[in-house]
Amino acid sequence: MAGAVLPRVIVCGAGLTGLTTAWHLRRLGADVQVIEAGDVVGGVIQSSSIDGYLVEHGPNSCMLTSELAHLVDSLALTPMLRPAAPDAQRRFIVRNGVPIVVPTSPLAMLQSPLFSLAGKLRVLAEPFIARRTAAGDESVAAFVRRRLGNEPLTWAVDPFVSGVYAGDPEQLSVRHAFPRLAALEREHGSLLRGMIAGARRSRAARGQPGITTPRATMVSFVEGLGTLPVALAESIGQERIMRSTRITGMKQVGAMIQLTVETHGERRTLQADVVISTLPLHVLTAMQLPAAVQADVEQLRTVHYPPVASLALGFRRADVAHALDGFGVLIPSAERCNTLGVLFSSTLFDGRAPDDCVLLTCFLGGVRHPELGVASTDDLVTLVQHELAAILGLTGAPTFVHHTVWPRAIPQYGIGHEANARAAERIEAAMPGLLVDGQFRRGVSVGDCVIAGEVIARRAMAHMTRPSPTSIATVADGVAWTPQAAAVGTH
Numbered sequence: 001m002a003g004a005v006l007p008r009v010i011v012c013g014a015g016l017t018g019l020t021t022a023w024h025l026r027r028l029g030a031d032v033q034v035i036e037a038g039d040v041v042g043g044v045i046q047s048s049s050i051d052g053y054l055v056e057h058g059p060n061s062c063m064l065t066s067e068l069a070h071l072v073d074s075l076a077l078t079p080m081l082r083p084a085a086p087d088a089q090r091r092f093i094v095r096n097g098v099p100i101v102v103p104t105s106p107l108a109m110l111q112s113p114l115f116s117l118a119g120k121l122r123v124l125a126e127p128f129i130a131r132r133t134a135a136g137d138e139s140v141a142a143f144v145r146r147r148l149g150n151e152p153l154t155w156a157v158d159p160f161v162s163g164v165y166a167g168d169p170e171q172l173s174v175r176h177a178f179p180r181l182a183a184l185e186r187e188h189g190s191l192l193r194g195m196i197a198g199a200r201r202s203r204a205a206r207g208q209p210g211i212t213t214p215r216a217t218m219v220s221f222v223e224g225l226g227t228l229p230v231a232l233a234e235s236i237g238q239e240r241i242m243r244s245t246r247i248t249g250m251k252q253v254g255a256m257i258q259l260t261v262e263t264h265g266e267r268r269t270l271q272a273d274v275v276i277s278t279l280p281l282h283v284l285t286a287m288q289l290p291a292a293v294q295a296d297v298e299q300l301r302t303v304h305y306p307p308v309a310s311l312a313l314g315f316r317r318a319d320v321a322h323a324l325d326g327f328g329v330l331i332p333s334a335e336r337c338n339t340l341g342v343l344f345s346s347t348l349f350d351g352r353a354p355d356d357c358v359l360l361t362c363f364l365g366g367v368r369h370p371e372l373g374v375a376s377t378d379d380l381v382t383l384v385q386h387e388l389a390a391i392l393g394l395t396g397a398p399t400f401v402h403h404t405v406w407p408r409a410i411p412q413y414g415i416g417h418e419a420n421a422r423a424a425e426r427i428e429a430a431m432p433g434l435l436v437d438g439q440f441r442r443g444v445s446v447g448d449c450v451i452a453g454e455v456i457a458r459r460a461m462a463h464m465t466r467p468s469p470t471s472i473a474t475v476a477d478g479v480a481w482t483p484q485a486a487a488v489g490t491h
């Protein structure tokens with residue numbers, strides 16, 4: 001391979017999706033450059049140690065999928081990985097102002113005060129509800145109402161949707177936002193039958209010698225989730241990550257894609273055989289793009305990213321009456337509260353709060369209350385303190401406050417979301433060498449972004465190994481971009 005000119009790839013965005021994509025591309029032998037507008041990597045995944053608290057600005061934990069476990073192992077991060085405390089299995093949902101444990105088995109559901117007797121009987125009738133035959137997309141709310149009735153929608157699915165998407169079940173597409181749920185009906189004709197079949201399959205697999213199918217574990221790292229993007233950047237090579245550089249335009253130049261970028265006010269252009277956008281759609285669609293793709297850009301502009309505020313509050317332990325013996329508490333919209341949910345962060349992982357203190361991470365805003373996603377710190381602290389006083393038994397004011405605003409947090413997989421993937425495909429066809437991919441297309445969880453990174457890297461390699469030859473990068477506007485020394489198979 002010595003002396004060979006490697007195909008050049010530019011990855012736009014050093015969030016988890018962009019970094020995982022670049023990391024796989026390096027392993028596959030591509031010459032990669034990552035361009036990031038911020039001065040740090042990780043996108044929404046940021047962890048900070050402040051005053052004895054370990055604060056997560058975005059996600060607090062994630063499921064250890066096999067792909068994530070493999071990535072963590074390849075980065076030699078396994079010793080830093082931490083499973084969530086066993087208490088994290090317990091989750092609470094508020095009904096009539098009281099946190100109630102979410103039932104996790106049919107028997108527990110029958111005994112739970114979360115649903116009325118009529119609501120429970122309706123859930124038990126689910127296997128007898130016929131499969132949907134109508135074509136077309138269906139909202140999460142319509143799907144749950146049809147299969148399980150109103151109560152599970154109001155007291156379980158509505159708060160769960162808030163917890164994952166900060167979204168509204170009436171607006172999200174079940175097929176796109178929760179594809180596994182839709183698949184249970186399609187494949188088994190019933191959610192309950194599908195779940196029972198799945199549980200049987202796992203049990204049988206666990207019973208076979210040599211096969212271990214551990215339940216998915218919720219994890220973070222000793223120093224928070226920010227450990228993962230930092231390690232990815234290190235492994236990709238810091239010199240390959242161009243920070244504080246904002247991409248402002250993209251166009252086709254011959255067989256290559258040309259980017260216009262700005263670093264500290266200085267403008268220049270860069271070209272590559274393949275450019276991969278993992279940028280949020282509101283960023284991509286706001287930049288200069290060729291007229292030929294404008295109709296599809298308009299389509300992608302319709303994807304809504306609601307604002308979310310993450311408010312990390314530290315309290316003296318003695319000032320919180322609740323045992324905080326769980327993952328956290330979600331608050332259904334029927335409760336007419338402003339807070340969407342609260343994570344019991346210092347219960348989940350050790351080392352998140354000083355001795356005799358606890359850390360609660362509160363989420364506000366979303367589709368339910370967009371104005372609160374961008375409200376002032378003082379207003380939110382007052383509001384949350386008032387609402388949680390009754391729910392968690394707060395008797396004192398927070399002694400620590402850290403507020404992060406995500407003005408456009410998570411893409412909503414709305415009804416007709418399929419049109420967005422089609423629009424992305426048409427842009428890719430109109431601008432060969434550009435891949436428009438990432439979180440809006442392949443799932444929003446940390447685990448989804450890790451899987452997406454490998455898929456996108458393989459798509460890029462497939463483009464580069466097409467029969468038509470690709471040329472090497474050139475320098476435009478007289479601004480030199482020194483070709484990277486080709487390093488292959490270093491991981």
Ligand SMILES: Cc1cc2nc3c(=O)[nH]c(=O)nc-3n(C[C@H](O)[C@H](O)[C@H](O)COP(=O)(O)OP(=O)(O)OC[C@H]3O[C@@H](n4cnc5c(N)ncnc54)[C@H](O)[C@@H]3O)c2cc1C
Nearest residue numbers: 013015016017037043044058059060246247439444445446
């Ligand atoms: C508040 C919050 C809580 C969450 N909680 C969880 C959770 O508990 N568990 C879970 O699994 N998932 C959670 N998620 C979802 C998950 O964290 C994200 O989906 C994932 O991290 C997104 O990664 P990404 O790389 O696709 O996007 P991003 O992290 O948004 O990265 C995009 C990158 O592009 C950069 N960029 C933007 N504009 C430009 C430009 N013009 N030029 C160059 N670069 C640019 C940005 O600076 C950023 O670094 C949460 C998300 C949020 C917002």
